[in-house]
Amino acid sequence: MSRFIHFTNITIFLACFLALATGLHSAGGREPATFRIVFIAYENPNQLLENVGPVVDYLEQALNREVRAFVATDYAGVVEALRNRTADVGFMGPLQYIMAHTQAGALPLLGEIYNGKATYVSRIFVRKDSGIKNPEDLRGKSIAFVDPISSSGYMYPLNIFRDAGLLKGPPESFFRRVYFAGGDEQSIRAVYHGFVDAAGIGQYSYNLLRPEERDEVISIAESRTIPSHCLVARKGLASRLTKALTTALLALNEDGEHHHLLKYLYNVDGYVKVEHETYSEVEAIAKAYGFVK
Amino acid sequence: MKGTPPPLYSRRRDRGRGHNPAGRVILRALFLMTAFATPSSVQAHVVPPEEFHPVAESYRRLIFLVNLNPVPWDLVASDVGVISTHLAGIDPAATNKFRTSVEGDLTVLAGRGEAGPPDSRESRAAARRVFTHTTRATAATLLAYLESSKAQLEDHRRARTAADAARQIWAGFEHEVRRSDPSGFMEVGGAWLELTSALGSPGFLDYGSAPPVREEFDAAVGTIRSYILANFGPDYEPDIEGPLLPLPVWSPTYDTEAVIPPKLPPGSNLNKQLPRPRQILNMAERGVDEGDTTLIALGDMAFDSPYIFGDPARSLQISCNTCHNKSITNPGFVVPGLSARAGGVDVSNSFFAPHANNGHADSLDIPDLRGIRFTAPYGRNGRFSSLAEFVRNVIVNEFNGPEPDPTLMDGMIAYMNEFDFLPNPNLQSDGWLVASASAQARRGEEIFHRPFDGMGGKSCASCHIPESNFLDHRRHDIGSVMGSGPHSRDGALDTPTLLSAKYSAPYFHDGSQPTLHDVTQWFNDRFSLGLSDREQHDLTAYVETVSDGIEAYEDTMHTLEAEMEEFSFFLSTFEYLRKIGKGHLNAMTFQTIALEIHAHKWDIQAAAYLPVLNHMAALMEQAVDAQISGDSGAVESLVAEYRQAYEKNADSLK
Numbered sequence: 001m002s003r004f005i006h007f008t009n010i011t012i013f014l015a016c017f018l019a020l021a022t023g024l025h026s027a028g029g030r031e032p033a034t035f036r037i038v039f040i041a042y043e044n045p046n047q048l049l050e051n052v053g054p055v056v057d058y059l060e061q062a063l064n065r066e067v068r069a070f071v072a073t074d075y076a077g078v079v080e081a082l083r084n085r086t087a088d089v090g091f092m093g094p095l096q097y098i099m100a101h102t103q104a105g106a107l108p109l110l111g112e113i114y115n116g117k118a119t120y121v122s123r124i125f126v127r128k129d130s131g132i133k134n135p136e137d138l139r140g141k142s143i144a145f146v147d148p149i150s151s152s153g154y155m156y157p158l159n160i161f162r163d164a165g166l167l168k169g170p171p172e173s174f175f176r177r178v179y180f181a182g183g184d185e186q187s188i189r190a191v192y193h194g195f196v197d198a199a200g201i202g203q204y205s206y207n208l209l210r211p212e213e214r215d216e217v218i219s220i221a222e223s224r225t226i227p228s229h230c231l232v233a234r235k236g237l238a239s240r241l242t243k244a245l246t247t248a249l250l251a252l253n254e255d256g257e258h259h260h261l262l263k264y265l266y267n268v269d270g271y272v273k274v275e276h277e278t279y280s281e282v283e284a285i286a287k288a289y290g291f292v293k
Numbered sequence: 294m295k296g297t298p299p300p301l302y303s304r305r306r307d308r309g310r311g312h313n314p315a316g317r318v319i320l321r322a323l324f325l326m327t328a329f330a331t332p333s334s335v336q337a338h339v340v341p342p343e344e345f346h347p348v349a350e351s352y353r354r355l356i357f358l359v360n361l362n363p364v365p366w367d368l369v370a371s372d373v374g375v376i377s378t379h380l381a382g383i384d385p386a387a388t389n390k391f392r393t394s395v396e397g398d399l400t401v402l403a404g405r406g407e408a409g410p411p412d413s414r415e416s417r418a419a420a421r422r423v424f425t426h427t428t429r430a431t432a433a434t435l436l437a438y439l440e441s442s443k444a445q446l447e448d449h450r451r452a453r454t455a456a457d458a459a460r461q462i463w464a465g466f467e468h469e470v471r472r473s474d475p476s477g478f479m480e481v482g483g484a485w486l487e488l489t490s491a492l493g494s495p496g497f498l499d500y501g502s503a504p505p506v507r508e509e510f511d512a513a514v515g516t517i518r519s520y521i522l523a524n525f526g527p528d529y530e531p532d533i534e535g536p537l538l539p540l541p542v543w544s545p546t547y548d549t550e551a552v553i554p555p556k557l558p559p560g561s562n563l564n565k566q567l568p569r570p571r572q573i574l575n576m577a578e579r580g581v582d583e584g585d586t587t588l589i590a591l592g593d594m595a596f597d598s599p600y601i602f603g604d605p606a607r608s609l610q611i612s613c614n615t616c617h618n619k620s621i622t623n624p625g626f627v628v629p630g631l632s633a634r635a636g637g638v639d640v641s642n643s644f645f646a647p648h649a650n651n652g653h654a655d656s657l658d659i660p661d662l663r664g665i666r667f668t669a670p671y672g673r674n675g676r677f678s679s680l681a682e683f684v685r686n687v688i689v690n691e692f693n694g695p696e697p698d699p700t701l702m703d704g705m706i707a708y709m710n711e712f713d714f715l716p717n718p719n720l721q722s723d724g725w726l727v728a729s730a731s732a733q734a735r736r737g738e739e740i741f742h743r744p745f746d747g748m749g750g751k752s753c754a755s756c757h758i759p760e761s762n763f764l765d766h767r768r769h770d771i772g773s774v775m776g777s778g779p780h781s782r783d784g785a786l787d788t789p790t791l792l793s794a795k796y797s798a799p800y801f802h803d804g805s806q807p808t809l810h811d812v813t814q815w816f817n818d819r820f821s822l823g824l825s826d827r828e829q830h831d832l833t834a835y836v837e838t839v840s841d842g843i844e845a846y847e848d849t850m851h852t853l854e855a856e857m858e859e860f861s862f863f864l865s866t867f868e869y870l871r872k873i874g875k876g877h878l879n880a881m882t883f884q885t886i887a888l889e890i891h892a893h894k895w896d897i898q899a900a901a902y903l904p905v906l907n908h909m910a911a912l913m914e915q916a917v918d919a920q921i922s923g924d925s926g927a928v929e930s931l932v933a934e935y936r937q938a939y940e941k942n943a944d945s946l947k
Contacts, residue, residue, distance in 0.1 A: 076497060099498050144486065149497040182453070182489040186460075193471075195482040211340055211895050215907075291500045 031238045034066045035059070035245075038078050038087035045071040051264045058258055062248035063241065082106050082234040089234070089245065091266070094227045094282045095151040095291065101276065101283075102292040105235030109246050110271040111278065112228045113253075118272045119225040122157040125191050125206065126198045128218045135164050135221050141197035142177040144187045153184065155285050156223040157200025163224070184208060192217055202226075227278050231271070246273065339564050346461030350559040351375040352431045353465055357558035358630045359420040360536045362413060362643040362650060365630050369423060370403040376430055384437040391430040395423050413652075424537040425530060432525035435462040439514055442492075446505045449495040456492060460485050463517075466525065466539050473551035477544040481520050488513035520544070555605030560629040563611065565618040568846040570796065572619035573663070573713040583862050587869045591878065592708025594863040595701050596620075598885040603693035606645055610888065611692070620662045620712045622797050632656055637804045640691040649690040658804030660789075661797040664714040667762045668790055673802040675768045675787030681706055700875055704866075714762075714792040715842020724759025730838055737835025740828055747820035753832075756788045763791040763839065772819055773801050794840035809836050853896040854947035860886045861939055867932055871925070879928070880920040886935075887913035902945045909938050 037059075041048045052069050059067045070087060072078045075096045081087035083104035092100065100106040111118045124143075126132040132141070138161075146153025161167035167174045179196060181187040184205035191199045192213055198220075199205075209217060231249070233242050252262050253270035262268050286292050345353060351372035358369050373395055381388040398419040442455035463485065471478045491510035496502030524541035531537050541547050557563075576586055583590065595601050596613045616623050616638065624636040631639045633656035641651040657673055670676070671683035684705050688694040697705075719730050726738050741753045748755075757763040765788050774784035786802050800806040806815055810833040817824045824832065847855075863882050870879045890910040897903055912935045919927035939946070 079498060096497070099500065103498055148494045148503065149501045179486045179490045180494070181486060182457070182492075186486075186489070190482070190486055193482050194479065195486050210343070211892070214895070215891075291497075 031065075031241055032088060034068055035063050035241065036068050036070060036081075036087045036089075038070045038072050038081045038090035040075060040078055040091050041071040041073055045073065053264075055261050055264050058261055059245070059248060063244050079104065079106075082232065085234060087234065088237050088241070089231055091229060091231055093151055093229050094279055095149070095155065095286055097230055097232050098279055098283045098286045098292055100232060101279075106232045107235070108230045108232050108274045108276060108278065109242055110231045110249055111274040112230065112266065113269040113272055114228060116269060118228050118274075120152065120228055121203050121225055122152045122160070122200060122223040123203050123206070123219040124157060124160060124198055124200050124221040125188060125217050125219055127191060127194060128216055130197065132197065133220060135161055135166055137220075138198050139166070139174055140176045142179065143171075143175050143198045143200060144179040144181040144190045144196045145200050146184055146187055147180055147182065149291070151226055151282065152202035152223075153187070154180075154200070155289055156226055159285060160200070160221050160223050164221075188217065224281065227274065227282060229266075230274055246271075339567070342562065343559060345464055345559055346458060348376050348379045348431060348434050348462045349465035352427065352462075353468075353556075354558040354560060354629055355424070355427055356538065357556075357644075359424045360644075361630050362416070362647075363652065363654060364402070364416055364420050365654065366399065366402040368630060370399045373399060373423065373427060376427060376434065380430055380434045380437070383441060384433060387430070387433045387437070391426055391433075394426040398423055421531060421537060428525055428531070428539050429527055429529050431462065431465055432521050432529070433527075435459050436518060436521055438462065439518060443510065443514055446492075446507060446510060449493060449505070452505070453492050456488060459517075460489070466541075468556050469538050469553055470541050472553050474541045474544045474547045476546035477520060477541055481517055484513040484516035488517070555608050557609060558629050560627065562625050562627050562635075563609070563615055564625060565615070565623055566625055567850055568848070569852055570619050570621040571715075571844050571847050572621070573715065574711040575713050576711055578713065584865050586707075587866050588704045588707040589711055590708075590862050591701065591704030591866045591870070591882075592706065593704075593859065594866065594882050594885055595697075595705050596708055597859075597863075597889065598881060599888070600881050600884055601688055601694050601697060601701065603646075603695065606692040606694075610892070613687070616659045617662050620709070622659045622661050624798065626659060634799070634804050636799060640687070646690055646693040648693075656804075657802055658799060661793060662709065663712050663793045664762065664790065665712050666710040668764060669766060670768075670787055673786055675785075680709060684709070698875065698878060700870075700873070701878060701881075714790075715796070715845055717792070717839070717842050719838045719841055724761070724763065724839075726835075726838065731834065733831050733834040734838040735835075736828075737831040737833070737838075740824065740832045741835050745820060745822050747822050753816075757791055759839070764788055773803075773805075773815075791836060791840045793842050793845075795837055796840075796842065796845045809833050809840070812836075851896065851898065851947055853893050853898075856889065856893050857939065857943065857946045860889060861936070864932065864936065876920050876925075880917050883913040883916040883920065886910075887917070898947060899945055902942060905938065905942050906946065909935055912938070 037052075037056075039048055039052060048071055049069060056067045056069050070081065072081060072090075075092050078087070078090040078092050079096060079100040082090055082100060083106075089109065097106065097108055101108075114120065124135060124138070126138075132138060145157065148154055158167070158171060161171075161174060171178045177196075179190070181190055181199070184201050185208040187199040187201045188205045188208055190196045192209055203219075203222075206214065206217065206219070233245075249265075249271050250273070252258055252265075262270065283292065355369055355372045355376075358365055358372070377388055377392055380391060402416065402419055436459075438455045438459035442452045442459065445451040445455065463481070467478070470481070487509055491506040491513060493503040493505040494501060520541070523543045525539060532540060532542065538553060540553075542549075574589075576589060577583070596617075599607045599610045599612045601613075602611065616626055622636060626632070626638065627635045628638060631642055631644060633639075633654070637656045637658045639654055639656045641649060641655065643650040660673070665671075665680065669680070670678050671680060672686075677683040677686065681702060684702065685697060688697050719727055719734070721727055726735055730738075741757075744750045744752050756765045756767070756769060758765050768785040768787050770782075770784040771786070772784065774786065776782075776784050794800070795809070798808060800809065800812050801815075806812045810829070813824075813829050813833045813836070816822060817829055863886055866882060867879055870876070870882075887910045890906050890913070894903060894906040894910070897906065912931050916928050916931040916935070919925075919931060
């Protein structure tokens with residue numbers, strides 16, 4: 001086992017070195033000989049790399065050049081890859097995009113469509129038997145969020161209370177206790193078990209409860225819509241390439257020979273073109289929270 | 294974070310070699326994972342498996358396994374190995390102690406194979422010892438991860454990884470603690486939340502970092518550690534009486550009267566297959582109005598109802614339909630320790646009905662019930678001459694149910710007698726191939742009828758008589774059963790039909806043959822048939838042809854609409870059962886419909902109609918209460934309201 005780990009580490013190093021080397025030739029608007037996409041993997045990077053193989057092959061045809069896929073294990077890795085040009089495009093969440101844009105001049109290309117929408121919402125969940133009916137009822141109660149650097153797991157659900165005029169200072173001025181549970185499932189489960197009075201999390205977190213548990217938990221409020229995750233290009237990537245890439249990925253929306261490739265791309269329903277303005281509200285909220293200046 | 298970006302992992306063309314970092318991404322991950330489980334996506338009542346840390350998973354499974362009789366020691370040894378390996382990675386000294394304490398038992402017992410040890414007293418004592426030490430080792434692993442997190446608190450990534458591992462291992466104890474010590478469960482659960490929050494945040498790209506809050510972290514660790522040490526620490530001993538369960542008996546708030554519901558081990562799968570197999574009911578094929586077949590409707594309800602069984606099957610919501618989905622099979626069904634392989638289960642075990650345990654592991658492949666009225670006798674060894682005897686035994690002795698009501702039994706038999714084989718245009722009515730069958734299949738047909746010296750001059754067709762639905766209604770020992778001892782005479786099995794068999798893999802009584810061609814090869818070897826490779830493929834082609842059928846599966850992944858229609862069919866028995874004074878069967882019908890609606894409601898494509906389903910389920914739950922309290926007027930009113938709700942919304946309930 002240790003030999004294997006050693007070997008793979010060398011492989012990673014070489015891959016990064018080669019990618020970096022090719023990246024050095026692609027500064028400015030010039031077109032890189034090898035096009036590099038960085039994916040975010042939350043479970044099994046091996047599997048993800050295997051899965052995106054057919055997508056890579058498809059894009060090589062569309063872009064008429066070698067395409068290489070990389071996997072990062074957190075968003076910082078994706079943004080760093082765009083910033084230091086070891087990747088040309090990468091997938092990330094809306095808040096991460098705003099930070100990547102601010103710090104590294106990245107630009108969004110495509111937004112993902114799930115369940116027919118390019119947006120989603122956060123919700124405030126409570127136990128059905130808690131007697132809590134609206135956000136105001138949570139004054140002096142406890143709430144769990146996912147992580148302080150999260151659109152759907154902190155910024156947007158907290159904003160529900162600001163929009164309602166309930167929260168003007170720090171969260172602790174309204175809530176008795178604010179927790180960061182470390183994950184969507186931990187947050188919704190903390191509500192289900194009654195460890196906290198409420199959780200502010202993305203809408204889909206509810207489905208992490210087992211079916212027989214879901215009837216015990218209800219939503220009492222909903223946030224503004226959040227743009228879904230997006231594909232982001234590094235600063236200075238040649239516009240001819242970004243156009244070819246977006247055309248190729250938008251073509252997957254149509255029923256046809258390549259439509260099935262979407263299942264390898266996080267199983268999205270499809271893509272929609274986005275611009276920086278799509279994320280204006282995210283940016284405004286991010287500024288209010290001090291994530292960007 | 295700046296300056297030290299996490300590694301990137303590259304997909305190299307033509308190699309696809311990957312790596313296995315302990316990546317942890319919180320934002321998009323759950324969005325994507327849960328996107329698949331929204332009401333508007335295709336779920337078709339698929340319950341995802343519970344996910345555990347490997348230590349918790351092995352511990353939960355071990356709890357189930359050591360309570361079986363006989364104990365499947367080879368599986369126990371495997372799970373002990375997983376826990377031991379993890380413990381070794383974080384506390385080598387404790388690992389040595391653990392290994393020494395269990396290796397004696399496991400070396401002796403795991404080497405005896407699946408038949409288990411002959412001395413059950415010896416086995417029970419060993420199970421108790423292994424459970425005791427494994428509980429201590431699991432707790433020790435949890436505490437070691439907690440200490441690791443504490444020691445690395447300034448390194449957020451490492452501290453969080455260790456804390457997450459500890460919390461996930463706690464899941465190994467939660468099922469019992471939550472039921473038997475609710476106060477303790479809340480205290481520890483709150484402490485995990487405090488602990489996670491106290492870890493602070495590394496921020497993102499120089500923003501939002503927050504240092505750990507050591508005082509709060511230490512306090513939370515103290516709460517958790519105290520509870521673990523008091524209840525599952527180095528001095529842990531299980532109750533002398535009762536099953537081997539991790540009960541927190543030393544907690545001051547422990548409830549000695551608590552009832553712990555049954556729980557299947559990780560790795561279990563009760564989900565039904567998708568796409569769903571196509572069920573063919575004879576009366577439906579003939580265009581009979583379902584409203585005219587009350588007894589069949591009652592049987593359909595009973596077939597789908599866990600309430601005809603006793604515990605634990607009832608609590609686990611297992612019905613006939615769980616294994617014989619739409620009367621066919623369930624190739625994905627598996628319960629570790631009870632299933633030798635997927636699609637099979639030991640139905641004479643100590644878990645589902647301790648009183649009828651036969652004391653040895655004999656997992657059977659779940660049989661397809663198509664055409665069952667033609668296939669007597671019943672049971673793999675044909676020990677029941679009538680279907681009613683067979684069904685009663687399943688209810689009472691395999692799944693611990695009460696003696697079934699005679700009307701209910703009549704209904705079940707009436708329903709099962711409607712199960713038809715798949716139509717097969719390759720066959721004439723006498724079972725011979727039609728002229729348009731493939732040349733290979735026709736060559737195989739000749740082989741099928743060819744007498745073989747190795748089979749005493751008999752052919753395949755001698756037992757699988759084509760003119761008689763490929764049956765001879767007799768039992769034969771073909772050497773596929775491992776007998777109880779040398780020269781035992783306990784290997785005879787009922788000849789199975791070949792009709793529709795193409796869709797009920799695997800094969801043989803124990804599911805040991807994955808494909809029909811494996812069956813061909815087995816017979817060729819076992820009886821020295823001397824078939825060439827080409828002849829074997831010809832014979833397989835023949836069997837695949839006679840076992841084929843039209844539209845074996847439904848053409849939709851959405852099943853809610855059909856389920857709702859079926860519930861109305863169930864309810865068509867209401868007036869008849871009231872008329873003959875069988876109100877308790879109406880109560881069972883209401884209860885089954887409510888349960889099934891709750892189980893299937895998450896499949897609905899138009900989420901706006903979820904409240905309608907909740908309302909309909911509530912009507913049925915109220916009808917159960919009204920029936921039990923003898924308020925016939927209320928029952929009638931609630932049934933009418935349910936029917937109206939269905940009629941009004943049927944087009945949207947899919």
